[in-house]
Amino acid sequence: MTGLVLDHLTIRQGDQSLVALTAAIRPGEVLTIMGASGSGKSTLLSALIGTLAPAFRCEGRITLNDRDVTALPTRARRIGILFQDDLLFPHLSVAGNLGFGLPARHRSDRAARIDAALAEMDLAGFGPRDPATLSGGQRARVALLRTLLAEPQALLLDEPFSRLDAGLRSQIRTLVFDRARADGLPVILVTHDPDDARAAGGAVLSPLGARIST
């Protein structure tokens, strides 16, 4: 099926089971994984992007739009991720950061695509700016754009924008979910914040697959 499928995905460290999930996330849907810190959330993220340390034993399958990505290296998975921090590259301009995300095959209209993307996020004219001069909300939007311009087939959110203050956070959160829905991306949100989970609107599971009501 199209979308992101976790098929009996289990991760163990020694005798301890950290992750045990079976789930199907259709395009535009959000699955929230909620748990306290140390509960296997970040282990799950590492497994999804392909950076799991060798000490962990991972079984099961991850498929994305019917492609088995379980054994693929990070760069070949086409799973975009937004970290807690925006991680904008400080040595590149805003447009440079976005250009880093935009695939090279768009050769002739790079500048136009970047300008259009900025305009959609109410950031028209921000291309030449130094990222350090942007506000937190503006930086978060640039980070989201950079990820989306790379044309991912799924989106992972790692406690997204937990460093932003509450009002701004809900605004950015809504923006991210709206964009993901509009672009038809399956989303996995990893958080410890019930507000995030409620805003996501989809199913909420613990890393071990237990259903959580918020």
Added chain:
Amino acid sequence: MRLRAGLLRQVPRVTVLLLTLPVLAGLAGTLIPAANPAALRALANWPGLEGAVRLSLVSGIASTLLALMLSLGLVAALLEHRSFGRVQALLSPLLSVPHAAAALGLAFLIAPSGWIARMLSPWATGWTTPPDLLILNDPMGLALIVGLTAKEMPFLLLMILAALPQVDANRRLTLAASLGYGRIAGFGLTVLPALYPLIRLPIYAVLAYAMTSVEMAMILGPSLPPGLSVQITQWMTDPSLAHRGTAAAAALLQLVLVIATLALWHGAERLIRRALRRQAARGRRAVPLDLLRRPLITLSVVLAAALFAGLAGLSLWSVAGLWPFPDLLPDWTLTTWTRVAPDLLTTTGTTLTLALLSTGAALGLVLSSLEAEHRYRLSPGAGAMALLYLPLIMPQVAFLPGLQIAALRLGAMEGVLAVASAHLIFVLPYVYLSLAAPYRAFDPRIALQATALGAGPARIFWTLRLPMLLSAVLTAAAVGVAVSVGQYLPSLLIGGGRVETLTTEAIALSSGGNRRIVGAYALLQMLLPALGFALAIGLPRLVFRHRRGMLPA
């Protein structure tokens, strides 16, 4: 530190003066005799000039570029990879090996009668006697470039590893990979721009050293004509004093060459930075670049293995009896050791005295400076860091001769003390670099807790900070000992040839061709620093064997 507050506060400033004054005074002392038309004419008429200049430029730039690309490549290819720990464990002991020992080992390995030739003879080469080939001391300086690259690569790798946590490398690499970038491209486009400014000074030190290396160039480099710095050293140590003017003019030229090359390198940095930025915005994922990973790793491992094999060869020569070509192994005997034991003991004693004096002084100054920084909330600016690197970047041949003359004129200092003071100039920066990070990382809450319990700053320093930092202090001391043991030119020039260290003796003997004796000296030269590091690792484990919180995980 029960120093009066005013005194302690001045220590950082005094330390910087102790580093910079001798360098600048020595520079003036060396270069003033160069302002003499006859000296400049004599240098211009020296037939070896062009070759010496070319050698300095080519071997310096090529080896620095190679060492930098290999160490960056290793990190880009292997960071967070399983085998990275193993590669690190292989490379880090090489840091403590003095340049002379490394060069001698490599020379024994690749010489026509060396291990490589023996391994291939006679079955592959047909040689039953060592071939008449100019592998060593080749006129192009290839052997020298290989030696410099192999020796500087572990140093640059360590500097890169120390800087990586400050640039959030792991997350940047993961982000780049999640956007589809290859490892090498991701590293070059996202980590390198932030990393490079942090390793710029060490790179400049490597470049300046490689351009002006005396001991490695004497052993591995061409001899007719030799490299510029080697020739300057020969002129300077010529008993007739007739070549002093020419030497001064050549030292001036060497200095100008180094400054010009550093300026050129700096210009290239800017071009590359701009190119990388443009490249990043183009969005090319450059995955095929990752095909370079395997060759990069292989080449680094081969270089490290060559150094190890060379050092093993040195040790073997010191216990070799008859060892005809092409036998792979010699007859064993301890004759060499018993024969040179008396000389070796004296020389080892001198070497150790110099190392302990200079390292002790350096530790005192560095600890006082760091404590002063901490107590008075001083923080060294970029200027102070550049001054710290001044003795490492300034070519030794450009300021040591002047310092030698000054020491003679003053007459107050001679022999071992004068040489130890000269060693201090080079030991101190490394001790500071090694100790500063762990000192600053000391948990401030511990000192706060102690203050709340009524302890003053002196008691906190002696009973908490120093014991808890024992491991870091001993490691810094081992680094200092390794640096001091490895010094060649300061011992030779400031000692006026009368202070014999393992390094000066090993190099003096190396031209004589008695490999067994050279092997014995070089082996000890290599063992002293190794012993220092062994103590730095072992002592804290012994002292704190009942304190699990003090042991490394």
